[in-house]
Amino acid sequence: MERDAVIVAGFGFRATADLSALKAALASAQQGLPLVTALATPHDKLNLLTDLAEAMMLPIVAVSPAQLQAAVTHTSSLASLDARGTGSVAEASALAGAGPGARLLTTRHISPDHMATCAIARSGAEGFHA
Numbered sequence: 001m002e003r004d005a006v007i008v009a010g011f012g013f014r015a016t017a018d019l020s021a022l023k024a025a026l027a028s029a030q031q032g033l034p035l036v037t038a039l040a041t042p043h044d045k046l047n048l049l050t051d052l053a054e055a056m057m058l059p060i061v062a063v064s065p066a067q068l069q070a071a072v073t074h075t076s077s078l079a080s081l082d083a084r085g086t087g088s089v090a091e092a093s094a095l096a097g098a099g100p101g102a103r104l105l106t107t108r109h110i111s112p113d114h115m116a117t118c119a120i121a122r123s124g125a126e127g128f129h130a
Helices: 020-031 043-056 065-068 076-085 090-100
Strands: 007-013 038-041 060-063 103-110 116-122
Touching: 007 020, 007 043, 007 090, 020 043, 020 103, 020 116, 038 043, 038 090, 043 060, 060 090, 065 076, 065 090, 076 090, 090 103, 090 116
Parallel strands: 007 038, 038 060
Antiparallel strands: 007 116, 103 116
16 A cells, blocks of 8 residues: 555444444445545534544544535435435545545445445545446
8 A cells, every 4th residue: 555545434324323333334344445544424424423533543524515426436325316416425425535536445335224334435546346
């Protein structure tokens, strides 16, 4: 891995999701991948992600609605499209958080309780190949 690569876990989650749902989605997405260096989510959902970021001692990237809508995602959820104008909030957040030229390392993974999703992207690196 290049020295300055940024590995971002992007999250989408329901308002009623809890920390265990976020952790479960991250654990599922992270399997076999490098450790994340930052977390990302829509700017209006930072509160719940703050607990996870503090526990992991990682920064959080707040993603704007324009960034979510500009991202090209590999998966698509009707709920995400309706609510946020993107196929996957988790994938769009990961890509936006990792910056220009980012590539997905994994598509979204869903927590067992279906309350949270997580995808992981890497800045300017080889990414997910379908």
